[in-house]
């Protein structure tokens with residue numbers, strides 16, 4: 001549990017955060033399956049990774065809630081959290097609904113292969129419930145996700161894999177095919193016909209590219225992608241081994257994380273992650289934003305006399321350029337676009353390999369969901 005810490009306790013926590021951060025990034029190759037059995041790493045996870053991760057899931061719930069079909073509008077919401085860790089995603093779901101007008105009863109089922117994680121998840125969910133008037137229940141199941149197909153069959157409205165897919169079959173060369181088959185099997189068995197599956201992964205190049213490959217496999221297996229993709233063909237970012245696709249949302253970290261960042265020289269000042277929202281029906285973000293929209297998939301590329309981005313839409317991923325001399329009130333928002341924005345255009349010039357904004361182009365940034 002988080003409590004006021006002495007300077008020595010904070011330094012010890014910072015050392016564990018560094019140890020955990022290394023394991024989750026450059027030492028991933030040697031990540032032990034049960035690393036969260038280590039108490040120090042577990043505390044580091046709760047202090048440093050849980051707070052940003054529970055905000056990430058809420059951004060994705062907002063993308064679902066924006067759909068005109070009221071996709072989350074249920075009296076009872078059944079949620080399956082696979083690889084729940086300390087309960088991060090469930091806390092995110094609880095925060096999301098407790099801040100909203102529509103408050104379903106939430107029935108959580110949480111799966112993790114480490115008993116200590118399930119215990120911590122149970123404690124944190126109970127603590128949250130005691131401070132809110134949400135009606136929620138939690139059933140914990142100690143199991144690997146690979147064994148989850150043996151769970152009793154229930155139709156879940158939400159299935160969540162938050163930062164766990166990359167840890168399954170991690171050292172296996174056939175990991176993409178195995179992860180795809182596992183996710184497809186779990187969705188076939190456990191996702192309600194009108195349910196949604198949220199997959200969140202770290203924004204590292206390797207894990208994000210692996211997720212894009214799983215995405216292609218799921219599309220081939222007949223699962224439409226709700227978000228983030230506005231391109232329904234094979235993911236264009238996989239064509240170049242240097243490319244990957246990820247989100248980056250501004251975030252004001254809590255004080256403890258700011259202190260840990262100072263001590264560790266790490267940086268958690270924005271929410272970086274890659275994700276997929278998958279459904280069985282054909283509902284997509286296009287139903288929210290219209291057909292001719294694009295996702296901004298890069299930082300602004302600013303050079304002398306122009307500003308450019310990569311955007312991704314039905315025709316794939318292309319560079320879009322606006323020369324400074326062509327800036328007008330109708331397109332000035334272009335210079336303020338950010339990675340992850342959904343954007344539409346009128347009078348856009350398609351030059352084949354890239355798009356060009358002229359003085360006549362109107363740029364419409366959609367509300368960021």
Ligand SMILES: C[S@@+](CC[C@H](N)C(=O)[O-])C[C@H]1O[C@@H](n2cnc3c(N)ncnc32)[C@H](O)[C@@H]1O
Nearest residue numbers: 053083084085088112113144145162163164167
């Ligand atoms: C990085 S943590 C993510 C925790 C939480 N979902 C979050 O987003 O903060 C990965 C979690 O998945 C669990 N895990 C990893 N591989 C698993 C497997 N094969 N079966 C079940 N749980 C697994 C770990 O024990 C750990 O709790």
